[in-house]
Amino acid sequence: MNVGPNPFFSLVIPTFNYARYLARAIESILDQEGEDYEIIVVDDGSTDNTAEVVHDYEARSQGRVRYIFQENQGPGAARNYGVALSTGQNVLFLDGDDALLPGALERFRTGVGERESVDFVWGGILKHFADGTFEHHPAIPLSKETSHNFRRHLRSLWVMKVGSVAIRRRVFDRIRFPESNRGYEHCVFNAHLMALYHGVTIPDPVVSIYTHDDSLCHSIEWTKMCRLQTVDLLFNAAILPGTLMHLRNEYLCGLWTSLFRDFQGDLSKSDAAVRLQHLRAIPRLVELATISENSLPGDDREVAQACLSLFRSLYVMGHFVEAIQVYRLAFHAFPMQALRWRHLRKYARIVLKLIQQALLASRVNR
Numbered sequence: 361m362n363v364g365p366n367p368f369f370s371l372v373i374p375t376f377n378y379a380r381y382l383a384r385a386i387e388s389i390l391d392q393e394g395e396d397y398e399i400i401v402v403d404d405g406s407t408d409n410t411a412e413v414v415h416d417y418e419a420r421s422q423g424r425v426r427y428i429f430q431e432n433q434g435p436g437a438a439r440n441y442g443v444a445l446s447t448g449q450n451v452l453f454l455d456g457d458d459a460l461l462p463g464a465l466e467r468f469r470t471g472v473g474e475r476e477s478v479d480f481v482w483g484g485i486l487k488h489f490a491d492g493t494f495e496h497h498p499a500i501p502l503s504k505e506t507s508h509n510f511r512r513h514l515r516s517l518w519v520m521k522v523g524s525v526a527i528r529r530r531v532f533d534r535i536r537f538p539e540s541n542r543g544y545e546h547c548v549f550n551a552h553l554m555a556l557y558h559g560v561t562i563p564d565p566v567v568s569i570y571t572h573d574d575s576l577c578h579s580i581e582w583t584k585m586c587r588l589q590t591v592d593l594l595f596n597a598a599i600l601p602g603t604l605m606h607l608r609n610e611y612l613c614g615l616w617t618s619l620f621r622d623f624q625g626d627l628s629k630s631d632a633a634v635r636l637q638h639l640r641a642i643p644r645l646v647e648l649a650t651i652s653e654n655s656l657p658g659d660d661r662e663v664a665q666a667c668l669s670l671f672r673s674l675y676v677m678g679h680f681v682e683a684i685q686v687y688r689l690a691f692h693a694f695p696m697q698a699l700r701w702r703h704l705r706k707y708a709r710i711v712l713k714l715i716q717q718a719l720l721a722s723r724v725n726r
Contacts, residue, residue, distance in 0.1 A: 369397035369465060369526070370448030374438030375456030376404040381570075382413045386425065388459035388568075390417075393466050399425045401456075402442045405432030436537035436545035439522075443532050451529060453522040457570050460523075461486065464566040468526040471562050479557035480527045482520060483566030490572055499524065499561035510555040510604060514611045516618075522546045523567040531557055538593045543586040548593045555604055584619055584641055588648060591615065613660040616649060616693075620666040620686070624673050639682055646685045650692055664694035668703055680710045 371389055375382060382401070389399055399421075401414045414427040430441055439453055450472060454460060464483070471481035484498040499520075502509050513520070535552045537545045553559070594600070595608040626638055649655055667690035674683035687707050691698035698704070 365447060367396050367398050367448045368394075368450060368469065370442075370446035370451050370529075371397055371399045372439055372442030372446060372451060372453050373399065373401045373456055374404055374435045374442065374453070375401060375406065375410060376432065376435075376438075377406045377408045377410065378456035379406065379408040379410040379413045381457040382410060384459050385454055385456055386414075386417050388461075389454070389465075390421075390424075391462065392460065392464065394469070395424075397424075397465065398446065398448060400442045400446055401425065401427050402438040403427065403429045404435065404438040405430065434539060434542035434545070436541065436549075437539040440536045440539065443536070446529075449529055450526045451532065452526045454567070455523060455569075457572070458523050459568045459570075461566055461568060463564075467562050467564060467566055471560055472526065472528075475560075477558060478528070478560055479531055480525055480553060480559040481562060482559055483524045483562045484564060485521050485524050486565045486568045488568055488570045494568075496565055498563055498565070501561050502559050504558070506555055506558065507601075507604060509559075510551060511607065513551050513554045514607060515614065520550050521567065521569055522549070523569065524565075525550075525553075525559075527553070528557075535599060541586055541589050541593060543583060544590050548590050551594050552599055555600055584645055585648075587615060587619065588645075613663050616660075616663045617666040619645065620663075620670045624666075624670045627670075627673055627677070639679060642682045643685060646689050649689050661694045661697055664690045664697040667693060668698065671703070672706070675706050675710065680714055683707075683710055684714075 373382070373385055386399060386401070389397070399417075401410075403410050403414070411427065411429065414425065417425040418427050426445070428441065428445060430438065435455075442453075443451055450468070452468070467483060468481050471483075472478060482499045482502070484496060486494050486496055488494045500512075531553065534556065535549065537549045539545070541548065591608065591612050594611070595605055597605065623638055623642070627635055667686050671683050671686045671690060674680075674686060684707070687698065687703070687710075690703070
């Protein structure tokens with residue numbers, strides 16, 4: 361059956377080299393009740409047989425499935441392109457390696473209903489791991505105050521995935537996915553969605569999110585940088601209301617705290633090669649934390665404590681150069697915290713060790 365000119369749903373699937381998963385994603389949509397939807401697969405420059413897989417569905421679907429190719433530009437650009445080509449009243453994104461759960465579209469239909477004031481409907485997710493286990497992350501009831509929803513989103517109290525949200529077409533007249541950030545573009549989009557629009561939640565999970573070894577990943581330093589890029593993208597005065605811009609420092613400090621706590625955890629459990637990647641990323645992040653637009657405000661105790669925890673780990677592991685860099689960042693974030701004797705004592709020991717090593721090296725070279 362051919363799709364009408366304005367279907368209720370447009371399902372946009374951005375994909376890059378996920379041909380082996382695409383059938384699962386597409387079938388999970390085709391198995392839904394109703395026929396009021398279109399499927400647009402945006403191939404973001406794949407080099408595998410993605411085109412072949414989708415063309416097969418395209419030929420059998422009588423216009424319901426469309427294949428679009430673009431040169432590799434990232435998931436944000438692929439989603440935006442899919443929206444531009446779609447005709448549905450509501451847009452739902454599904455990553456090429458994920459799948460809608462049975463009854464998902466019907467739950468979204470019920471959630472949207474006839475309520476014109478509803479801009480988006482958010483459902484829960486099932487997160488599947490490679491070992492066969494899974495976690496259920498329910499959607500949390502939203503406040504009528506969008507500023508409250510925005511604050512809670514910034515504080516990472518919610519797990520909101522793009523595949524679990526049906527969004528009114530009118531939303532895209534104002535916000536889109538940032539295309540310059542590949543990896544956290546959905547975080548920026550979701551934050552703007554929370555800040556500007558009214559949503560409702562449905563308690564049941566609507567999508568299965570799969571984790572696997574070839575999920576989108578990059579170097580550790582690249583990933584950390586992408587997280588920091590979200591600050592300026594998110595707190596864009598052209599998009600975000602002025603009444604929310606004061607939350608930038610809170611978000612930035614929370615982000616830095618999270619980054620350095622992640623470093624501490626990853627250094628303790630990673631193998632030698634991955635640990636080396638983390639160590640190589642530290643100098644650049646310290647530089648950003650002190651001189652860039654994303655620099656620390658200089659009065660955040662929580663950031664300082666996270667840095668000092670990482671400092672102690674680096675000290676115990678014998679990574680003295682990196683330890684000094686992180687200690688100085690802790691001092692920059694909150695001097696009184698860094699100057700406590702238990703921290704200052706370790707810093708002094710490291711400085712003496714490095715001086716001794718330099719003197720010994722100079723004697724050997726004579």
